[in-house]
Amino acid sequence: MKKPLIIFVISALIGLGLGYLVFDVIGSDDSKPEVAVSDKEDASTKEEETNNTDDTVAVSDDNILQAKGCLGCHAVSGLNLEGGATGPDLSQAFNNVEDKHGKPLAEFLKEPTSAVMSSVIGGNPLTDEEISQIVEALQKAAE
Structure with missing residues (x-):
């Protein structure tokens, strides 16, 4: 009776340790979504793209889509912005x-008709300036 109990406890501890390793250590910080321009580009190329406003939206902390947390759930492949997979690509x-x-x-962002977006935006309403910046960025993504 003791041997199966000891095996169970050891297995549970190993499982918890592996879970911690995979989800906390390897998974890194989930509170700030990663934003990448491309898998093949290095840091210097990303820095150049941050300053280039002709073809892409700047990939930096002042990017409205990142600043408002949109990229936590959504990607915007039209702007080469990787984000969460919970919501659809924007x-x-x-x-x-x-x-x-x-x-x-613009009207949807003021008063969303989607239940999920109503709760997200309702808890953190967007200003008219933020809405116009988001609309401008997503219009560029759709081109």
């Missing part, structure tokens, strides 16, 4: 939101 949101939710993107 690359075509500028074109698709009106058909899906019955109002333009």
Whole structure:
């Protein structure tokens, strides 16, 4: 009776240790989503893209999509922004939101008709300036 109990306890401790290793140590910090321009680019190329506003949205802390936490759930492949996989890619949101939710993107961001987005934006409302910056970024992504 003691031997199976000892094996169980040792297995449980090993399992907990591996779980900690995989989800906490290897998984790194989940509170700040990673944003990458491309897997093949190095840090100097990313820095150049941060300063280039012609083709992509700047990948930095002042990026409105990152600053407002959009990239925690959404990616924007049209701007080469990686984000969470919980929500849909926002690359075509500028074109698709009106058909899906019955109002333009700017109006949707003021008063979302989606239950999930209502709770997200309701807890952290966007200013008119933030809405216009998001709409501008997503319009660029849709081009």
